[in-house]
Amino acid sequence: MGRLIATRLGLMVPTFLVITALTFAMAHLAPGDPLLLSEDAPASADTVAQARTRLGLDRPLLERYVTWLGRLVRGDLGVSVVDREPVRGKIGTALPRTVLVSGLALLMACLVAVALGVLLAARHEAAWARLVAAALTLASGVPSFWVAVMALLLFATPRGVEWFPLQGLEGPAHLVLPVACLAWPTVAMLTRYVHTGVRKALEQDFVRAARARGLSERRVLYFHALPNALVPLVTVLGLHLPHVFAGSVVIERVFGIQGMGLLAFEAIGTRDYPVVMGVATVMAAVTLTSMLLADLASMAADPRLASGARR
Amino acid sequence: MTRVAAAVLVAWLVLALFADLIASELPLAVRVDGQTWLLPALGRPNALRGETHATLAPRAEWLVRAPVPFGPLQTVVTLEPDRAGAPPWGPDARHLLGTDEIGRDVLSRLIHGARVTLLVAFGVVLLSTALGVVLGALAGLKGGVIDLLISRLIEVASTFPTIFFLMVIVAALRAPSLWAVVLVLAATRWIEAARLMRAEVQRLAGLDFVQAARALGASELHVLLVHLVPNALRPVGVSATFAVGTAVLLESGLSFLGLSVPPPGPTWGELLVQAHRTLVHPGAWWLALFPGLAIASVVLATQAVGHALQRRFDGRA
Numbered sequence: 173m174g175r176l177i178a179t180r181l182g183l184m185v186p187t188f189l190v191i192t193a194l195t196f197a198m199a200h201l202a203p204g205d206p207l208l209l210s211e212d213a214p215a216s217a218d219t220v221a222q223a224r225t226r227l228g229l230d231r232p233l234l235e236r237y238v239t240w241l242g243r244l245v246r247g248d249l250g251v252s253v254v255d256r257e258p259v260r261g262k263i264g265t266a267l268p269r270t271v272l273v274s275g276l277a278l279l280m281a282c283l284v285a286v287a288l289g290v291l292l293a294a295r296h297e298a299a300w301a302r303l304v305a306a307a308l309t310l311a312s313g314v315p316s317f318w319v320a321v322m323a324l325l326l327f328a329t330p331r332g333v334e335w336f337p338l339q340g341l342e343g344p345a346h347l348v349l350p351v352a353c354l355a356w357p358t359v360a361m362l363t364r365y366v367h368t369g370v371r372k373a374l375e376q377d378f379v380r381a382a383r384a385r386g387l388s389e390r391r392v393l394y395f396h397a398l399p400n401a402l403v404p405l406v407t408v409l410g411l412h413l414p415h416v417f418a419g420s421v422v423i424e425r426v427f428g429i430q431g432m433g434l435l436a437f438e439a440i441g442t443r444d445y446p447v448v449m450g451v452a453t454v455m456a457a458v459t460l461t462s463m464l465l466a467d468l469a470s471m472a473a474d475p476r477l478a479s480g481a482r483r
Numbered sequence: 484m485t486r487v488a489a490a491v492l493v494a495w496l497v498l499a500l501f502a503d504l505i506a507s508e509l510p511l512a513v514r515v516d517g518q519t520w521l522l523p524a525l526g527r528p529n530a531l532r533g534e535t536h537a538t539l540a541p542r543a544e545w546l547v548r549a550p551v552p553f554g555p556l557q558t559v560v561t562l563e564p565d566r567a568g569a570p571p572w573g574p575d576a577r578h579l580l581g582t583d584e585i586g587r588d589v590l591s592r593l594i595h596g597a598r599v600t601l602l603v604a605f606g607v608v609l610l611s612t613a614l615g616v617v618l619g620a621l622a623g624l625k626g627g628v629i630d631l632l633i634s635r636l637i638e639v640a641s642t643f644p645t646i647f648f649l650m651v652i653v654a655a656l657r658a659p660s661l662w663a664v665v666l667v668l669a670a671t672r673w674i675e676a677a678r679l680m681r682a683e684v685q686r687l688a689g690l691d692f693v694q695a696a697r698a699l700g701a702s703e704l705h706v707l708l709v710h711l712v713p714n715a716l717r718p719v720g721v722s723a724t725f726a727v728g729t730a731v732l733l734e735s736g737l738s739f740l741g742l743s744v745p746p747p748g749p750t751w752g753e754l755l756v757q758a759h760r761t762l763v764h765p766g767a768w769w770l771a772l773f774p775g776l777a778i779a780s781v782v783l784a785t786q787a788v789g790h791a792l793q794r795r796f797d798g799r800a
Contacts, residue, residue, distance in 0.1 A: 313782035318775035418646045
């Protein structure tokens with residue numbers, strides 16, 4: 173087990189390097205110059221050249237990447253080219269917001285998906301269950317940003333009901349719509365997994381054995397079928413986590429939440445390389461960590477994997 | 484169900500292909516100033532520059548209206564002085580889906596938006612599937628280091644959130660053209676096809692008929708093109724069908740962020756941006772409702788067709 177984790181961690185290093193190097197190259201090779209785009213742009217070509225030397229922008233790309241990596245190891249993400257604020261501070265204020273919104277969305281989605289999935293599997297012959305299953309298929313084809321705009325239209329403007337605020341993230345009421353909209357596609361996807369997982373489990377021998385022992389149908393469902401259906405779900409969830417994070421880019425824009433998504437969006441617009449790289453690093457870390465967590469969780473859930481039986 | 488879905492897709496394709504004729508400020512045919520013009524919306528003759536249905540109608544001897552007699556960029560504010568208040572105007576007999584906040588016909592913009600969205604979606608799927616097939620076949624057939632590299636690439640690329648990568652690349656292009664968007668999206672969407680192709684090639688390569696072909700002295704290329712690719716195309720084809728829907732969602736997401744084909748040409752995502760902006764004009768619900776329905780209809784239709792293909796292939800296998 174320990175060795176397996178060590179191997180996984182070792183494999184993460186080159187992956188991390190590839191992701192950050194690619195982003196670094198793309199961000200820096202992009203046309204446009206942060207010094208000319210910033211508002212207090214230095215007037216003369218001379219000052220621009222000086223600023224370029226000071227910021228190290230005149231060095232070769234590889235050298236700059238290595239310098240950046242060296243600073244990263246020491247926990248230094250650099251300073252924004254646009255407003256000279258430390259990148260760590262910017263991410264420090266943006267990250268909690270995104271984590272709050274996407275964390276709540278993920279939690280909500282899991283709860284709803286498990287409850288709904290089990291219910292649908294247990295009652296799969298009922299007409300309403302089929303209707304809900306069909307509705308979930310429909311839901312997966314509907315973009316979440318449209319849902320977000322429609323939700324604002326219905327619940328946050330005088331045309332509908334003004335239950336929720338239109339923009340920002342100041343109180344609990346501000347969270348309702350963004351969380352619901354971000355959870356939407358995840359609910360649609362996860363419920364289908366739970367549904368089919370539980371239904372498959374219900375057809376297997378161990379469930380028949382449990383029923384034969386005279387256990388109640390409810391006990392069979394929640395203590396025998398559901399845990400087995402949840403094992404693959406853990407992996408799915410781990411691999412899906414970065415996508416929830418990514419989905420928050422659009423959601424943050426719709427709801428005006430100053431999180432990682434908006435930070436990245438604005439930094440890309442102003443060619444603020446250090447900020448772009450900071451966000452990319454966090455995204456890469458989130459991606460790799462959730463991959464690792466997915467592996468570990470499925471090992472914990474299914475000891476056969478840890479012994480290397482399937483690898 | 485499948486028929487309805489296929490019909491929806493075909494309808495959108497027709498609308499997209501003939502958008503210039505179906506929704507245009509120029510009529511389908513007109514006789515004016517002693518000259519007859521057929522389908523002027525295609526050639527855009529200089530003599531009719533700046534003309535619209537409204538300016539031509541009083542002077543023309545006869546005129547065949549376009550089904551939607553407004554161009555996607557034409558503002559109708561000056562044409563309709565009888566209306567109270569400033570746009571956006573709600574749906575009525577003249578503008579079936581209403582107008583936006585500067586008085587452009589939503590239906591016309593939706594039809595022209597279909598062109599961009601569908602062109603991008605189909606272009607992306609064709610290109611990314613081709614790329615995936617090549618990479619997947621290479622990995623499955625060659626094995627060894629090549630397989631290891633491509634497999635790692637697939638693993639990383641499938642978990643790293645695409646939209647973030649896309650934001651960086653598209654922003655790097657500044658004002659991306661339609662084909663640049665297609666290229667960039669395709670560069671991130673080849674994973675599924677590659678994964679399937681790799682698995683299929685590995686499965687097929689061990690089968691007797693491939694061994695037999697090898698024993699008969701068939702070259703590697705012959706085996707690949709004649710025996711492996713055609714047999715692996717079914718699962719790849721099914722996944723490509725689903726990929727059209729995903730590409731539509733991705734393109735509209737990008738254009739919602741303002742990172743796709745730049746304005747003034749309409750895209751569905753950009754129409755939704757307008758809806759978002761006009762939330763301050765409370766209640767312009769038609770701006771948000773119809774583009775969303777259009778996106779959903781295409782995505783759901785491709786999913787239905789994909790499921791139907793899947794069932795058919797599974798039944799035969």
